[in-house]
Amino acid sequence: LAKTTQPISMDSYEGQEVNITCSHNNIATNDYITWYQQFPSQGPRFIIQGYKTKVTNEVASLFIPADRKSSTLSLPRVSLSDTAVYYCLVGATTSGTYKYIFGTGTRLKVLA
Amino acid sequence: GAVVSQHPSWVICKSGTSVKIECRSLDFQATTMFWYRQFPKQSLMLMATSNEGSKATYEQGVEKDKFLINHASLTLSTLTVTSAHPEDSSFYICSAKLPGSNQPQHFGDGTRLSIL
Numbered sequence: 001l002a003k004t005t006q007p008i009s010m011d012s013y014e015g016q017e018v019n020i021t022c023s024h025n026n027i028a029t030n031d032y033i034t035w036y037q038q039f040p041s042q043g044p045r046f047i048i049q050g051y052k053t054k055v056t057n058e059v060a061s062l063f064i065p066a067d068r069k070s071s072t073l074s075l076p077r078v079s080l081s082d083t084a085v086y087y088c089l090v091g092a093t094t095s096g097t098y099k100y101i102f103g104t105g106t107r108l109k110v111l112a
Numbered sequence: 113g114a115v116v117s118q119h120p121s122w123v124i125c126k127s128g129t130s131v132k133i134e135c136r137s138l139d140f141q142a143t144t145m146f147w148y149r150q151f152p153k154q155s156l157m158l159m160a161t162s163n164e165g166s167k168a169t170y171e172q173g174v175e176k177d178k179f180l181i182n183h184a185s186l187t188l189s190t191l192t193v194t195s196a197h198p199e200d201s202s203f204y205i206c207s208a209k210l211p212g213s214n215q216p217q218h219f220g221d222g223t224r225l226s227i228l
Contacts, residue, residue, distance in 0.1 A: 032214050043219035043220050089217070099158060100146070100158055102155045102157075102158075
């Protein structure tokens with residue numbers, strides 16, 4: 001069974017850089033890696049997406065090694081409002097079946 | 113752009129009732145929509161993939177007669193929980209995807225279903 005795993009939780013202080021890693025051993029060859037942010041009782045919000053190497057937008061960077069079996073979301077200078085759960089989402093193939101699989105989620109708490 | 117609206121946001125009903133949840137892509141056409149279920153403090157679990165004009169594809173363990181999905185237009189998919197029971201209480205979230213294999217999914221704000 002394909003599993004997409006993340007650290008359960010992380011604490012950080014305001015202004016620090018936070019790196020969250022996702023392990024996705026069964027990622028499908030042509031599939032992209034997408035990261036989302038979720039606040040309580042809301043749907044996930046798109047943060048960033050990438051296929052390989054490094055992608056950067058106005059809110060985050062995404063680092064993907066050559067084997068694509070993991071990815072790291074980097075949030076520069078976090079603030080209190082970044083306290084949320086962060087998920088990676090990949091398409092993976094297991095037993096010949098393709099499906100989208102969310103990571104286990106990382107609960108980030110930003111402290112003042 | 114890429115806004116997905118989900119309705120209702122919260123519903124409470126008696127056991128045995130059927131509940132319909134709507135998912136709309138407001139500013140784009142979505143040939144594919146997805147339905148997820150999320151229990152407290154857990155990740156999202158894909159229930160089914162909804163394709164416009166064809167039958168939905170259900171994940172293993174999801175009863176298609178229990179969770180009826182209709183994707184009658186390029187901007188609307190509905191999920192009906194038939195004869196709901198307390199164990200169906202959960203947070204249901206839909207997403208829609210722009211055409212193209214590398215387009216991300218965009219999510220609605222979810223529907224919290226509570227069955228008494």
